[in-house]
Amino acid sequence: xxxxxxxxxxxxxxYPIYIDTDLRYQTYELINKSLDKxxxxxxxxxxxxxxxxxxxxxxxxFPAENKPYVATVPSGEASKSFEQYERLLTECLKNGLxxxxxxxxxxxxxxGDLAGFVAASYMRGVRYVQMPSTLLAHDSSVGGKxxxxxxxxxxxxxxxxPPSAVIYxxxxxNTLPEKEWRSGFAEVxxxxxxxxxxxxxxxxxxxxxxxxxKTDVLNELLRRSxxxxxxxxxxxxxxxxxxxxxxxxxxxxxSIEAELGYGRMTHGEAVAVGMLFALKLSxxxxxxxxxxxSTCKYMNTLGYRLEIPAECNRDRxxxxxxLDKxxxxxxxxxxxxxxxxxxxxxxxxxNDISELLKKEGNLK
Amino acid sequence: xxxxxxxxxxxxxxYPIYIDTDLRYQTYELINKSLDKxxxxxxxxxxxxxxxxxxxxxxxxFPAENKPYVATVPSGEASKSFEQYERLLTECLKNGLxxxxxxxxxxxxxxGDLAGFVAASYMRGVRYVQMPSTLLAHDSSVGGKxxxxxxxxxxxxxxxxPPSAVIYxxxxxNTLPEKEWRSGFAEVxxxxxxxxxxxxxxxxxxxxxxxxxKTDVLNELLRRSxxxxxxxxxxxxxxxxxxxxxxxxxxxxxSIEAELGYGRMTHGEAVAVGMLFALKLSxxxxxxxxxxxSTCKYMNTLGYRLEIPAECNRDRxxxxxxLDKxxxxxxxxxxxxxxxxxxxxxxxxxNDISELLKKEGNLK
Numbered sequence: 001x002x003x004x005x006x007x008x009x010x011x012x013x014x015y016p017i018y019i020d021t022d023l024r025y026q027t028y029e030l031i032n033k034s035l036d037k038x039x040x041x042x043x044x045x046x047x048x049x050x051x052x053x054x055x056x057x058x059x060x061x062f063p064a065e066n067k068p069y070v071a072t073v074p075s076g077e078a079s080k081s082f083e084q085y086e087r088l089l090t091e092c093l094k095n096g097l098x099x100x101x102x103x104x105x106x107x108x109x110x111x112g113d114l115a116g117f118v119a120a121s122y123m124r125g126v127r128y129v130q131m132p133s134t135l136l137a138h139d140s141s142v143g144g145k146x147x148x149x150x151x152x153x154x155x156x157x158x159x160x161x162p163p164s165a166v167i168y169x170x171x172x173x174n175t176l177p178e179k180e181w182r183s184g185f186a187e188v189x190x191x192x193x194x195x196x197x198x199x200x201x202x203x204x205x206x207x208x209x210x211x212x213x214k215t216d217v218l219n220e221l222l223r224r225s226x227x228x229x230x231x232x233x234x235x236x237x238x239x240x241x242x243x244x245x246x247x248x249x250x251x252x253x254x255s256i257e258a259e260l261g262y263g264r265m266t267h268g269e270a271v272a273v274g275m276l277f278a279l280k281l282s283x284x285x286x287x288x289x290x291x292x293x294s295t296c297k298y299m300n301t302l303g304y305r306l307e308i309p310a311e312c313n314r315d316r317x318x319x320x321x322x323l324d325k326x327x328x329x330x331x332x333x334x335x336x337x338x339x340x341x342x343x344x345x346x347x348x349x350x351n352d353i354s355e356l357l358k359k360e361g362n363l364k
Numbered sequence: 365x366x367x368x369x370x371x372x373x374x375x376x377x378x379y380p381i382y383i384d385t386d387l388r389y390q391t392y393e394l395i396n397k398s399l400d401k402x403x404x405x406x407x408x409x410x411x412x413x414x415x416x417x418x419x420x421x422x423x424x425x426f427p428a429e430n431k432p433y434v435a436t437v438p439s440g441e442a443s444k445s446f447e448q449y450e451r452l453l454t455e456c457l458k459n460g461l462x463x464x465x466x467x468x469x470x471x472x473x474x475x476g477d478l479a480g481f482v483a484a485s486y487m488r489g490v491r492y493v494q495m496p497s498t499l500l501a502h503d504s505s506v507g508g509k510x511x512x513x514x515x516x517x518x519x520x521x522x523x524x525x526p527p528s529a530v531i532y533x534x535x536x537x538n539t540l541p542e543k544e545w546r547s548g549f550a551e552v553x554x555x556x557x558x559x560x561x562x563x564x565x566x567x568x569x570x571x572x573x574x575x576x577x578k579t580d581v582l583n584e585l586l587r588r589s590x591x592x593x594x595x596x597x598x599x600x601x602x603x604x605x606x607x608x609x610x611x612x613x614x615x616x617x618x619s620i621e622a623e624l625g626y627g628r629m630t631h632g633e634a635v636a637v638g639m640l641f642a643l644k645l646s647x648x649x650x651x652x653x654x655x656x657x658s659t660c661k662y663m664n665t666l667g668y669r670l671e672i673p674a675e676c677n678r679d680r681x682x683x684x685x686x687l688d689k690x691x692x693x694x695x696x697x698x699x700x701x702x703x704x705x706x707x708x709x710x711x712x713x714x715n716d717i718s719e720l721l722k723k724e725g726n727l728k
Contacts, residue, residue, distance in 0.1 A: 040693045082450050093516045093687065100692050121485070123689045124511060124522045125602075147488060152457045158488045159523060238489075323457065325487045328464050329404045 002026060005223050008142065008230045010237040013162045017142060017230065019222050021215055023169040024054055024131070027061040031102065031129050034165035039127070040100035042068035045088060045115035047107030049075045050133045053175055058106065058131070068104065069095045073111060077263045080114050080148045080155075088118045102127045102164070108134035108180075109141075109267065113155070116146030120161035130166045134176060135184025136268050138222050139191075141166050143233040143243075153323045154254050160238050168226075170218050181210035182303060183268030186249075188221065189299070190275055191228035194245045197340040199224050204298055244326055245343040248335040249275030252308075255320035259312045272304045280360055281348065282336040290337055308361035317357065318350055366390060369587050372506065372594045374601040377526045381506060381594065383586050385579055387533040388418055388495070391425040395466065395493050398529035403491070404464035406432035409452060409479035411471030413439045414497045417539055422470065422495070432468065433459045437475060441627045444478050444512045444519075452482045466491045466528070472498035472544075473505075473631065477519070480510030484525035494530045498540060499548025500632050502586050503555075505530050507597040507607075517687045518618050524602050532590075534582050545574035546667060547632030550613075552585065553663070554639055555592035558609045561704040563588050568662055608690055609707040612699040613639030616672075619684035623676045636668045644724055645712065646700040654701055672725035681721065682714055 002023065004016030016034055023030065031039070042062070046055055051072050062068055071091045073079045092101070105115035105128060112130050119128035130141035147158020173181075185207075192200035202224070206217050213221070229246065236243040253274030257265060276299075279292050296306055318332075326333045326345065334348045357363045366387065368380030380398055387394065395403070406426070410419055415436050426432055435455040437443045456465070469479035469492060476494050483492035494505035511522020537545075549571075556564035566588070570581050577585070593610065600607040617638030621629060640663075643656050660670055682696075690697045690709065698712045721727045 082446070086446050089514065089521055090516070093514060093520060096686065096694070098692050098694075099689055117485075121481075121511075121521050121523055123520060124509065124524055145488065147485075150453065150457060152454070156457060156487060157453055157485050159485055160488055322460065325463055328462050330460070330462075 002030065006226060006230055008162070008233060010144075010162060010234050012237060015163055015165050017166040017168065017226060019168045019170060019219055019226070021169065021171040021219070023167050024058050024172065025061055027058045027104075027131070027167060028063065028066075029061070030167050031104070031165060034129070035102065035127065037100065039102040040098050041095070042066070042102050042104060043092060043095060043097060044068045044070045044104045044106050045111060045118065046070065046072050047075050047111045047133065048072040050107045050111075050172070054133070054172055055106070069097075073114065075110075077110055077149070079110055082148065084114060085117060085148050088114070089122055092118065092122050097122070097126070099123045099126055102129060104129050104131060106131045106133065108132065108137045109139070112137055112141050113145070113147050113158070116144070116161055116163070117148055117158050120146050120159035125161065127164045128161075130163045132166070132168055133172045134180050135173060136180065136187060136266075138168065138184060138226055139187040139229060141168070142226055142229050144237065153258055153320065156323070156325070162237070168222060170215070170222060173218070178210055178303070179266060183266035185210070185302065186268035186272040186275065186304075188225045189295075190248050190271065191225045193275065193279075193337060193340060194248050194335070194343045195228045195232070195341055196224070199228070208301065210302070244345050245335050247326060248337070248343055249278050251321055251324050251326065251332070251334055252277050252317070254324060255317045256308065256312055258320050259316055260309060265309065269304065272299060273306055273308055276306055277308070277356070277360065278334060278336060281334060281353075281356055282338070284356070285336055285346070286338055290340060308357070308363060310362070312363060314354060314357050314363040317363075318354060321353070366394065370590060370594055372526070372598060374508075374526060374598050376601060379527055379529050381530040381532065381590060383532045383534060383583055383590070385533065385535040385583070387531050388422050388536065389425055391422045391468075391495070391531060392427065392430075393425070394531050395468070395529060398493070399466065399491065401464065403466040404462050405459070406430070406466050406468060407456060407459060407461060408432045408434045408468045408470050409475060409482065410434065410436050411439050411475045411497065412436040414471045414475075414536070418497070418536055419470070433461075437478065439474075441474055441513070444474050446512065448478060449481060449512050452478070453486055456482065456486050461486070461490070463487045463490055466493060468493050468495060470495045470497065471501075472496065473501045473503070476501055476505050477509070477511050477522070480508070480525055480527070481512055481522050484510050484523035489525065491528045492525075494527045496530070496532055497536045498544050499537060500544065500551060500630075502532065502548060502590055503551040503593060505532070506590055506593050508601065517622055517684065520687070520689070526601070532586060534579070534586060537582070542574055542667070543630060547630035549574070549666065550632035550636040550639065550668075552589045553659075554610075554612050554635065555589045557639065557643075557701060557704060558612050558699070558707045559592045559596070559705055560588070563592070572665065574666070608709050609699050611690060612701070612707055613642050615685055615688050615690065615696070615698055616641050616681070618688060619681045620672065620676055622684050623680055624673060629673065633668065636663060637670055637672055640670055641672070641720070641724065642698060642700060645698060645717075645720055646702070648720070649700055649710070650702055654704060672721070672727060674726070676725075676727060678718060678721050678727040681727075682718060685717070
């Protein structure tokens with residue numbers, strides 16, 4: 001009998017996180033165990049690439065009289081759009097789903113965010129379960145942030161809507177391209193930086209390449225990284241305070257992604273760049289070293305490109321940072337590290353950011 | 365100094381309800397008094413007809429250095445659309461509104477629901493204030509239900525997102541057309557039926573026509589009717605139980621509205637028809653009289669048309685009832701009255717509904 005590896009106990013709800021190899025064969029059983037009240041029906045909202053690989057195995061775990069409906073969405077950030085959102089709501093209605101229906105989000109962060117927002121707003125909210133298929137989604141699948149993009153910025157429309165369970169089949173990561181490993185791994189390192197420096201050490205010792213990670217190491221990596229996330233979410237579900245620390249590296253990352261057009265750079269690749277920028281900014285503000293150089297070196301071994309892409313315009317990056325959800329009263333707020341494992345949210349002068357972008361980023 | 369007439373103390377939040385003549389001249393002051401944390405900016409989302417009448421007076425209550433942004437929406441149910449929703453989110457972004465901004469919904473239920481859903485989902489949720497301008501909105505402005513329509517049904521997309529305050533300037537009702545009085549008054553009577561039969565008596569004694577209601581009677585009417593709503597919402601914010609009682613009359617009403625096309629009949633006119641149908645159904649189920657005849661008579665004096673419109677198709681009405689948010693596990697659930705003031709939510713057989721639609725509604 002599979003037991004949850006972690007439990008999230010937040011202000012409004014609690015839910016289990018299952019992490020193990022081959023959980024997809026037990027999907028139906030694990031979901032039912034997690035629900036307080038029976039589901040009237042299920043619909044799987046699946047990334048179409050992931051559906052091609054794993055959907056059949058998941059559907060087979062359901063009994064014949066209770067097979068889920070299925071709706072697929074194209075892989076990629078472009079699916080976090082008003083169009084897909086509206087289309088999926090229509091699918092739910094056409095299948096006659098009521099308020100007791102349960103949505104299953106199968107895919108990476110894009111699918112989870114999109115399906116989660118559908119769940120948050122369909123009939124003013126139905127339950128959903130996250131089944132992350134990427135390393136990056138180990139982060140986004142926990143904590144209940146859902147949403148879609150607006151042409152003016154990422155994740156600007158959405159809701160806080162916690163899942164009823166997270167079912168993380170690490171076996172599905174076998175088919176993940178290296179680029180996607182790199183994307184997700186940036187959030188792993190981020191969790192170490194903001195809450196658990198010993199975890200960074202563990203990671204550096206255990207992982208030298210994405211091709212050779214053993215099952216046990218992978219499951220432990222997921223557990224420790226998700227634990228950081230879960231503990232923050234438990235204390236601050238709706239990002240009134242410390243949850244903002246999870247945005248370490250994201251202020252610049254979101255701006256770069258928007259500036260390049262979504263999908264040109266993976267989210268994690270942008271976060272890696274943003275994180276090192278925030279580390280450098282932290283060193284400047286607090287005037288002491290934070291292992292910037294050694295982190296760059298380690299990340300380079302893993303194949304990260306750490307420069308801000310040259311086609312980014314400095315003034316436009318700054319304008320976009322002002323639309324960041326952490327910005328308030330027209331001021332840009334950055335998550336900085338006072339020490340490793342000790343983040344703070346601080347207002348930073350536009351000019352200081354601009355100067356550093358020019359100096360470190362070589363941006364005009 | 366104006367004090368709130370009522371306070372809503374729900375599971376997740378509490379907020380004041382101000383009811384009085386000419387509150388619009390104190391808008392800025394009343395909003396600031398209600399906010400726990402200062403607003404970074406304001407945007408008024410206003411019904412365009414109401415804006416033409418009262419917007420200037422409201423804007424004048426704001427100091428020069430803190431004038432609100434304004435976005436108007438066309439009057440009418442058709443504005444509760446994906447298109448308007450998306451457009452308003454874009455307006456908020458273009459004005460650079462951050463998470464500390466406050467949205468003011470100025471108008472009837474359409475504006476309140478739409479602006480409320482914008483507030484619920486803009487940056488995953490910002491605060492908003494309801495300024496109802498219709499009698500009908502005395503109901504919808506309290507309780508935090510927000511949403512938009514889908515071509516397949518009313519209010520199918522939305523969120524529970526309580527306002528930070530309700531500012532009800534009953535003076536704005538002076539310009540309300542009689543048809544709109546009739547629409548809102550149906551919800552007043554509904555509140556009496558489900559929770560306070562003595563209020564129905566009071567209403568019948570004090571109101572014989574919508575043209576001659578005195579200020580004091582009107583404010584008392586609003587207070588007592590909103591009180592019923594507020595007390596239910598306090599006990600069941602997210603419609604897990606007794607809040608469904610507020611849907612008395614709405615199962616059929618929503619279906620009629622969808623069947624005719626939104627806007628052909630006002631919401632309250634449809635609720636009046638639905639309420640009398642539910643009353644008749646209650647008399648059948650519980651086998652005793654519930655003042656069906658006297659209620660019909662009183663409502664006729666006020667100019668209500670109480671027949672189900674002949675162009676409604678019986679089978680299609682039933683199909684639409686199955687999409688009702690109270691439906692579960694494919695069964696239609698009706699709010700019925702065991703006695704006056706004592707509602708219950710009961711599954712009703714499709715066939716029984718169909719028979720009564722045929723008999724009472726003369727529908728084919």
